[in-house]
Amino acid sequence: MSHRSVSLSVATRHPVVVHKPTACSLLVMLVGLISAGLISAGIGATGLYAQAKPSQPASPAAGRMLLQLQERDWILRADALQYLSKHKVLAAQKPIIAILGESKTSPWLQGRAMVALARIGSPSAQAHILRLAKSKDPQLRGAAAEAIESLSGKSADQVLTALLKDEATDVRYRALASYARRNGAKAWAVVDPMTEPLDPSVCRWGSRALAFVGTKDALARLRKLAERRELHTNMVRGIQGITNPKLIELWLKILASLDPRSTQFAEGLSALQHFEEADLLAALMSNLATEGADTIRAVAWIATVMLPNPELGEPLRKAVARVDDTNTIKAVLTALGPTPMKPDQHKDLFEKYLEHTDANIRELAIRGLAHCKSVNLYKKLDPSVADKSDRVVQAALSALRRAPAEHAPAGGLVGYLKTPLKSDHGGIRTKAYDLLAHAGTAEDFKPAIALVGDRLRSTDEGTRVAAAEAFGGFAPDDQIEFVARAQGYVAHWMIIGTFLNDKDNTGFASVYPPEEKVDFEKKYIAKYIWTLEGGGGKKGELQREIGWLKASVDQTNGQLVIPPLVPPPASMAVAYAVSDFRMDAAREALLDVDGDDAYRIWLNGKQIAEQVAVRQGNKPAMAEQKGIKVTLKAGPNRLMVKTANFQKDWWVRLRFTDSKGVPVEIAR
Numbered sequence: 235m236s237h238r239s240v241s242l243s244v245a246t247r248h249p250v251v252v253h254k255p256t257a258c259s260l261l262v263m264l265v266g267l268i269s270a271g272l273i274s275a276g277i278g279a280t281g282l283y284a285q286a287k288p289s290q291p292a293s294p295a296a297g298r299m300l301l302q303l304q305e306r307d308w309i310l311r312a313d314a315l316q317y318l319s320k321h322k323v324l325a326a327q328k329p330i331i332a333i334l335g336e337s338k339t340s341p342w343l344q345g346r347a348m349v350a351l352a353r354i355g356s357p358s359a360q361a362h363i364l365r366l367a368k369s370k371d372p373q374l375r376g377a378a379a380e381a382i383e384s385l386s387g388k389s390a391d392q393v394l395t396a397l398l399k400d401e402a403t404d405v406r407y408r409a410l411a412s413y414a415r416r417n418g419a420k421a422w423a424v425v426d427p428m429t430e431p432l433d434p435s436v437c438r439w440g441s442r443a444l445a446f447v448g449t450k451d452a453l454a455r456l457r458k459l460a461e462r463r464e465l466h467t468n469m470v471r472g473i474q475g476i477t478n479p480k481l482i483e484l485w486l487k488i489l490a491s492l493d494p495r496s497t498q499f500a501e502g503l504s505a506l507q508h509f510e511e512a513d514l515l516a517a518l519m520s521n522l523a524t525e526g527a528d529t530i531r532a533v534a535w536i537a538t539v540m541l542p543n544p545e546l547g548e549p550l551r552k553a554v555a556r557v558d559d560t561n562t563i564k565a566v567l568t569a570l571g572p573t574p575m576k577p578d579q580h581k582d583l584f585e586k587y588l589e590h591t592d593a594n595i596r597e598l599a600i601r602g603l604a605h606c607k608s609v610n611l612y613k614k615l616d617p618s619v620a621d622k623s624d625r626v627v628q629a630a631l632s633a634l635r636r637a638p639a640e641h642a643p644a645g646g647l648v649g650y651l652k653t654p655l656k657s658d659h660g661g662i663r664t665k666a667y668d669l670l671a672h673a674g675t676a677e678d679f680k681p682a683i684a685l686v687g688d689r690l691r692s693t694d695e696g697t698r699v700a701a702a703e704a705f706g707g708f709a710p711d712d713q714i715e716f717v718a719r720a721q722g723y724v725a726h727w728m729i730i731g732t733f734l735n736d737k738d739n740t741g742f743a744s745v746y747p748p749e750e751k752v753d754f755e756k757k758y759i760a761k762y763i764w765t766l767e768g769g770g771g772k773k774g775e776l777q778r779e780i781g782w783l784k785a786s787v788d789q790t791n792g793q794l795v796i797p798p799l800v801p802p803p804a805s806m807a808v809a810y811a812v813s814d815f816r817m818d819a820a821r822e823a824l825l826d827v828d829g830d831d832a833y834r835i836w837l838n839g840k841q842i843a844e845q846v847a848v849r850q851g852n853k854p855a856m857a858e859q860k861g862i863k864v865t866l867k868a869g870p871n872r873l874m875v876k877t878a879n880f881q882k883d884w885w886v887r888l889r890f891t892d893s894k895g896v897p898v899e900i901a902r
Contacts, residue, residue: 311343330356342373372400375405379408380412383416410443445478457484486518503539530554530562534565542569567584577603597626612650619653628661632665647669679710726784734760744808757780761776797884806881823863823864828857832878
């Protein structure tokens with residue numbers, strides 16, 4: 235990521251680089267996401283508040299900025315000066331003084347270096363300021379006037395007196411801000427005539443001077459200036475860092491007029507972080523009691539991104555009851571949803587807005603209600619799962635997914651979810667399936683099959699798989715085979731194993747008795763070895779008697795998992811599986827096969843498929859073939875699979891479809 239900062243222009247028509255701290259960047263993105271409805275009202279505001287609080291820079295960042303001072307690019311150097319001065323990095327003094335001595339460096343950048351040196355608190359700063367205050371270049375004189383704000387002493391006062399009479403307007407007003415900081419309320423006699431009226435070109439410095447004075451008259455003039463939106467950018471930059479509690483109301487006035495997604499709004503939030511929390515909280519609560527929608531909205535955003543204090547909960551509830559502005563309602567619902575705001579105290583408010591005409595408000599009400607532990611969401615959100623807005627329905631389903639499963643209507647969940655389960659919206663169906671899998675019971679299986687069983691036969695893989703996974707969450711054990719078979723999977727088998735294999739897969743190449751003749755009554759003496767994963771060889775061969783066993787797939791994805799069906803070990807082994815089934819009439823079909831690690835398949839005595847997975851260390855190795863054309867004859871048919879395993883997972887899966895992808899059900 236580039237270290238370039240945002241470059242703004244001021245009255246001098248020279249760029250002023252404003253370093254955007256990471257906290258501000260996060261806040262801008264956060265507010266934008268919330269405003270766009272891309273994240274829920276239940277965001278962890280406490281964590282964001284912690285991120286937004288000012289903190290000491292990590293030493294690597296300071297080191298990087300010291301190196302950045304050596305760059306040729308003036309933007310990068312100015313960015314570094316801003317950072318190093320803000321965090322008072324003492325090690326920056328020498329390189330900054332070096333910039334002041336560079337003959338080819340622009341006066342503007344030298345001025346920023348001088349301001350940085352003063353803010354760091356360098357003992358040598360005063361000498362440089364006094365010298366450059368007499369420069370012929372107004373940019374350097376203006377920077378000196380700004381830097382004096384950080385100094386003390388009679389010599390600085392004398393310089394300020396001279397700069398207040400400077401021929402350059404920008405220099406005079408920078409000096410005015412410094413003069414006001416040094417003299418406070420006593421500066422009013424000088425600040426008053428210079429700020430009434432106040433030219434927009436010097437609004438930044440005039441506003442700063444008024445804020446430092448801080449008297450009733452000065453603050454009244456600031457509030458009057460705040461009514462002019464075109465001045466807000468420079469006002470915000472001017473009064474940042476001044477922590478007189480009387481300014482909080484002014485900040486609220488400014489923030490109330492700004493778009494929460496704007497950089498200026500984020501800068502205002504950043505400035506509010508520097509006030510004492512008790513002062514900030516008192517001011518917010520006071521303004522909530524008297525001000526209109528814009529202020530209520532601003533306070534709600536402040537609570538959302540930096541001050542999730544539950545004491546704001548009741549004032550916000552009472553305040554929003556006075557307005558019908560949708561953006562304000564949305565902001566308040568967003569603010570009251572997070573856990574730190576004790577959402578259970580606001581459940582009546584959330585319920586009130588569940589039927590609002592604005593879909594975004596209904597959605598936010600649901601998200602807030604989802605954090606109320608004392609609410610049975612299944613009862614409250616019954617109308618919401620059939621809402622006309624897709625976003626509202628999805629919000630309701632997401633909320634219900636987090637609700638206790640025991641609150642779901644026993645045996646009636648399918649009827650409850652009828653509308654979303656039949657929705658044409660893929661996202662809604664997926665969430666409904668997920669909820670059904672989470673809270674459904676065996677009693678819901680038959681109603682679910684009746685309502686959406688046809689999804690298991692869908693030619694759209696995503697639709698079919700989502701439905702199958704949902705059924706797998708609550709289907710009775712004896713119905714798993716039905717769900718698999720409906721999708722075209724071969725679900726019933728006879729299986730025998732294990733026969734000996736080795737690391738070279740010689741067992742897969744060997745012809746064992748079941749391959750010569752299938753006799754389900756026959757038993758065989760088979761060899762096997764115990765080996766560590768990755769081992770091989772035939773050392774330590776053992777023998778045992780094995781026979782055929784009945785088996786069914788126990789997963790709705792159609793996998794026949796071998797290890798539970800045969801004696802251990804499952805590594806270095808071969809097994810056979812046979813499925814006999816009938817077809818009412820002959821038909822063409824397509825067969826998809828996959829498995830881990832190798833398989834060979836016969837249909838009615840004819841080999842139709844074979845694949846050996848490529849092994850890559852200890853990673854799962856899957857062999858796969860799709861769209862194998864086969865002919866299923868009328869009457870009895872027999873599938874036979876020879877499957878081999880080296881280590882780890884061991885399974886095989888077969889699925890029949892027609893040429894259009896419609897499942898061909900394989901019955902017993």
